[in-house]
Every structure is written in C-alpha cells, then in structure tokens.
Amino acid sequence: MDALSRLQAACARAKGILRMVRPKYDVFLNCRGVDSHTCFPDFLYKSLSAAGLQVFRDDAAFSVGNQQIGPEVLHAIRTSRIVIPIISERSVHSKRCLRELTEIMDCRRKHGKSVFPIFYKVNVADLGRQCGNLPDFEEALCEHEMQGRREEVQEWVEALCSLTRIRGWMSQAIANGHEGKLVKMVVAKVLSELEMSWVERSSMFIDSVSHYLSEKRRSQSKCQVFLSLRGADTRYNLAAFLYTSLVAEGIQVFNDDDPSLIGKDCVHEIRNAIDHCKISIPILSSNYASSQWCLEDLAQMVECKRTKGQTILPIFYKVKTSHVRDLSHLFVKHMLRHKEMVDESTYERWERAVAEVGSSRGWVSENIANGHEAVLVKEVVEEVSRLLNNPQTHDPPSPSTEY
Structure with missing residues (x-):
C-alpha cells in the first residue's frame, strides 16, 4: 500500500469515529418524486450526500400501499437538523407525505426546527391564497376526507398553509427552471446553515484531505x-x-x-x-x-x-x-x-x-x-x-x- 492509500485509509477511519459522535441525520428529505417522473428529488438527495451530509429519505413514501409513518421516520424528522419538504402538484395525493409534513410543521412550531421548503412547479402564491383549495389539491383533499377523519385532513391543510408562509425556493423562478442550479443553491444553503462544532470542523478538514487525495489520483x-x-x-x-x-x-x-x-x-x-x-x-x-x-x-x-x-x-x-x-x-x-x-x-x-x-x-x-x-x-x-x-x-x- 503506497503513502496516498495509507493516508486515505486513515482519513476513512477518522471519519468513521467522528460520525459516531455527530447527529445521525443532518437533513430529512420529504418528497414525492414519482408523481411527475422527475429526477429532481434523487438529484438533490445525491448532491446533499456527496457534500458529506447524512440525509434521510423516506423511500417508503414512494409506495402506494403503505400510507402510515413508523417510529423510525418520526425519529428521523424530530432529530434531523434541517428538513426539506418538496411540494409538487401531486404531493397532496400522498397521505404519507401529508402526515410527514404535519409532523414537520409541528416540530417547527414546538422546537424551532429549520424547514427549507422547495415548491416544485407549484405557484406558492396561489397555494397560499387558496390554502389547499387549488383544483387538484381540493379534489385530493376531498377524497381523503371521505376516506378518513375530517380532523386529520384539516391538520394537513393547516400544515400546507403554514408551509407557504416560509420562505423557500420556487423551482421555476430559479434560473428559468434549471434544476442543477437550484440543487447547488439548496446544498450551499444547507451547508451554511448547519452550525459546525469542532468535531464537524475536524470532519470537514478530513474530507478536504480526502478530496485532495482523490483529485490527485484522478489527475494521474x-x-x-x-x-x-x-x-x-x-x-x-x-x-x-x-x-x-x-x-x-x-x-x-x-x-x-x-x-x-x-x-x-x-x-x-x-x-x-x-x-x-x-x-x-x-x-x-x-x-x-x-x-x-x-x-x-x-x-x-x-x-x-x-x-x-x-x-x-x-x-x-x-x-x-x-x-x-x-x-x-x-x-x-x-x-x-x-x-x-x-x-x-x-x-x-x-x-x-x-x-x-x-x-x-x-x-x-x-x-x-x-x-x-x-x-x-x-x-x-x-x-x-x-x-x-x-x-x-x-x-x-x-x-x-x-x-
């Protein structure tokens, strides 16, 4: 094993030790990416992970059958340092995503959770005025209401309304809809928002050394x-x-x-x-x-x-x-x-x-x-x-x- 390989191995071991003492998740990603056949949620997830962040994405949210959220997801929402809900035209069709959103907004109200919303091809001004009563949203909410408790649907509407009052990103307003630039902006904001302890600064230093070594190998x-x-x-x-x-x-x-x-x-x-x-x-x-x-x-x-x-x-x-x-x-x-x-x-x-x-x-x-x-x-x-x-x-x- 050459010197570069030994140093890379040492960096990997040090990162493992540091990861044990940092919060389990930096970011919780709430999204329903399969509704519009877009790669945006996957792109954002991989970009955040590539930046060295621990990201939780509830993959079960993409399945049609399972609409309940379990203790692991609730724990991830409550302990993640930042939550990024992605609201698309059909987000309201997923009971699971709405339940997650309700929990997210509850954590923000009670504990000051940082929430950075992305309104993906949705006019947030219309959404805020109608408070969930846009035609597609209204139809889906009425359907939910007929299937379940009226009180729960009202909680979802309130969570959506509260979310529209938070400054976030409107996908179509960022560089004429260029999603790569939007992803860069989101990643940069998350990195700047996270308060770094000495452990995290040490981890970033190790990351920079690892990156330098990787780049050196790549250049060779x-x-x-x-x-x-x-x-x-x-x-x-x-x-x-x-x-x-x-x-x-x-x-x-x-x-x-x-x-x-x-x-x-x-x-x-x-x-x-x-x-x-x-x-x-x-x-x-x-x-x-x-x-x-x-x-x-x-x-x-x-x-x-x-x-x-x-x-x-x-x-x-x-x-x-x-x-x-x-x-x-x-x-x-x-x-x-x-x-x-x-x-x-x-x-x-x-x-x-x-x-x-x-x-x-x-x-x-x-x-x-x-x-x-x-x-x-x-x-x-x-x-x-x-x-x-x-x-x-x-x-x-x-x-x-x-x-």
Missing part, C-alpha cells in the same frame, strides 16, 4: 467517461444528475466546470477528454444541433469510435420523432443554419456523425418507465459500470432500453 489517470454537458435544455437537469450519479459510483467523468480548467483552453481540454475517454455519452435533445460545439463534439466521438474502438452510449432526450434513425430530419432546421457558416467538409462531417449516432442503440428517455428520469439515470450508470468493469464486452444497452 485518464478520464473514463465523457458526458456531453453542452446544451441549455439538458445541462442543468438530466446531464447534471447523471454526472453526479456517475461520480458517486467512483467513475471518472470529465467536467468542463472544473475549477482546475480556469485559464486553460476549454476547447482543447474537451477535445483531449473525448480523445482519452473509454465511453462517450451524448445527450441528443431537439435543440442539440443548434450548437456547433455539440456537433463538433459528436463528430469527434464518432471518429474516436472508428479509430480507437471507443463506446458511444447516446441518450435521446425527449426527442419528438417516431423513429430515432430519423434524427437527422429532426435536426435539419438547426443544421441548415450552420451550413453557410462552416466549410463544406465540416458540415458533411457533422451530418455523418448525426446519422451514425442516430442509428445507434441507446436510451429514448420517454420510453424508460414512462419518462421517469431517475430510472433512466440508474440504467445508464449500471451500463457504464458494466462496460468499465468488463472492457472486453461491447454489447449495446439491454433490450428494455432500446428504441
């Missing part, structure tokens, strides 16, 4: 995966979540936002990353071809596949076409805008790249669990891990993920 090895982060319609949601998930699995992914790239030629660094990676993941959305940078990246991926045998795992993100092989037809209106701006050989190179990748097997986001992005991300991470662990296999994604 080549990038394993190039993930296309270009494109405003994917960079701050699916791409950001996929990046976090890949890194959480210990996979080395190129990040064009890495502070170490400041002062360097970004184009050169991206080209170098594509050239040296083992797997490239382009995320082809309807606006992908509007960017010359994206088209050039795609062309280089295809060239590396031909010359070096690298693997391309495309994701066709909300592409409105009956057949993915017709992707070039979808892109044609964007492609034509570039035709007068680049030489003929470059344009033809881009066309060939689009046609080849469009004919490749990959994931069509809308076909994965009816568009549930968290399931899509999980499948992509599993496939990347499989290919990296079995470099001799070059099978395409499993049939369940084909178009």
Whole structure:
C-alpha cells in the first residue's frame, strides 16, 4: 500500500469515529418524486450526500400501499437538523407525505426546527391564497376526507398553509427552471446553515484531505467517461444528475466546470477528454444541433469510435420523432443554419456523425418507465459500470432500453 492509500485509509477511519459522535441525520428529505417522473428529488438527495451530509429519505413514501409513518421516520424528522419538504402538484395525493409534513410543521412550531421548503412547479402564491383549495389539491383533499377523519385532513391543510408562509425556493423562478442550479443553491444553503462544532470542523478538514487525495489520483489517470454537458435544455437537469450519479459510483467523468480548467483552453481540454475517454455519452435533445460545439463534439466521438474502438452510449432526450434513425430530419432546421457558416467538409462531417449516432442503440428517455428520469439515470450508470468493469464486452444497452 503506497503513502496516498495509507493516508486515505486513515482519513476513512477518522471519519468513521467522528460520525459516531455527530447527529445521525443532518437533513430529512420529504418528497414525492414519482408523481411527475422527475429526477429532481434523487438529484438533490445525491448532491446533499456527496457534500458529506447524512440525509434521510423516506423511500417508503414512494409506495402506494403503505400510507402510515413508523417510529423510525418520526425519529428521523424530530432529530434531523434541517428538513426539506418538496411540494409538487401531486404531493397532496400522498397521505404519507401529508402526515410527514404535519409532523414537520409541528416540530417547527414546538422546537424551532429549520424547514427549507422547495415548491416544485407549484405557484406558492396561489397555494397560499387558496390554502389547499387549488383544483387538484381540493379534489385530493376531498377524497381523503371521505376516506378518513375530517380532523386529520384539516391538520394537513393547516400544515400546507403554514408551509407557504416560509420562505423557500420556487423551482421555476430559479434560473428559468434549471434544476442543477437550484440543487447547488439548496446544498450551499444547507451547508451554511448547519452550525459546525469542532468535531464537524475536524470532519470537514478530513474530507478536504480526502478530496485532495482523490483529485490527485484522478489527475494521474485518464478520464473514463465523457458526458456531453453542452446544451441549455439538458445541462442543468438530466446531464447534471447523471454526472453526479456517475461520480458517486467512483467513475471518472470529465467536467468542463472544473475549477482546475480556469485559464486553460476549454476547447482543447474537451477535445483531449473525448480523445482519452473509454465511453462517450451524448445527450441528443431537439435543440442539440443548434450548437456547433455539440456537433463538433459528436463528430469527434464518432471518429474516436472508428479509430480507437471507443463506446458511444447516446441518450435521446425527449426527442419528438417516431423513429430515432430519423434524427437527422429532426435536426435539419438547426443544421441548415450552420451550413453557410462552416466549410463544406465540416458540415458533411457533422451530418455523418448525426446519422451514425442516430442509428445507434441507446436510451429514448420517454420510453424508460414512462419518462421517469431517475430510472433512466440508474440504467445508464449500471451500463457504464458494466462496460468499465468488463472492457472486453461491447454489447449495446439491454433490450428494455432500446428504441
């Protein structure tokens, strides 16, 4: 074992000891993420965990059958230092989430619990004025009332009303709905809010040493995966979540936002990353071809596949076409805008790249669990891990993920 490995092992042991004396959970996450097929709750959960925080998420809240909350969940709510309820359009359909929310607001009223709400694609002003009587909310609450005690439903309404009076985040108001930026803001706020004892400061110091060692090791090895982060319609949601998930699995992914790239030629660094990676993941959305940078990246991926045998795992993100092989037809209106701006050989190179990748097997986001992005991300991470662990296999994604 070399010196770096010994120091990393010592840091891991020290973190284990320090964790024993700190509160069990820093954050309790109350959410119902499956209702809108969004990856946002999973993205936030992994980002908070990646920041070194102990996060409790009640996974049973996603099941339809179990609507009661047990002692473990109640204990987690009461002992977590910060609670983050995520209110979406269909949160009110879950009795379990409403019961958790009632307990959360009770803890805030009685014990001053810190509550940071996120109103996910919900107009908090309307919610506050109507106090739960928005059409979708009213229908769900009436249904609950017919099934159970009127008093309990009234408690849920009061909890919702109280929550609207707390300053939080409105997802659509943050960077035009870019969820990656919202996640960064939430994580930064949580980290700044938590009061750090000497034990926690020591833990953060150890984390910083571990991070330095990890970065040093990463800098000594080549990038394993190039993930296309270009494109405003994917960079701050699916791409950001996929990046976090890949890194959480210990996979080395190129990040064009890495502070170490400041002062360097970004184009050169991206080209170098594509050239040296083992797997490239382009995320082809309807606006992908509007960017010359994206088209050039795609062309280089295809060239590396031909010359070096690298693997391309495309994701066709909300592409409105009956057949993915017709992707070039979808892109044609964007492609034509570039035709007068680049030489003929470059344009033809881009066309060939689009046609080849469009004919490749990959994931069509809308076909994965009816568009549930968290399931899509999980499948992509599993496939990347499989290919990296079995470099001799070059099978395409499993049939369940084909178009």
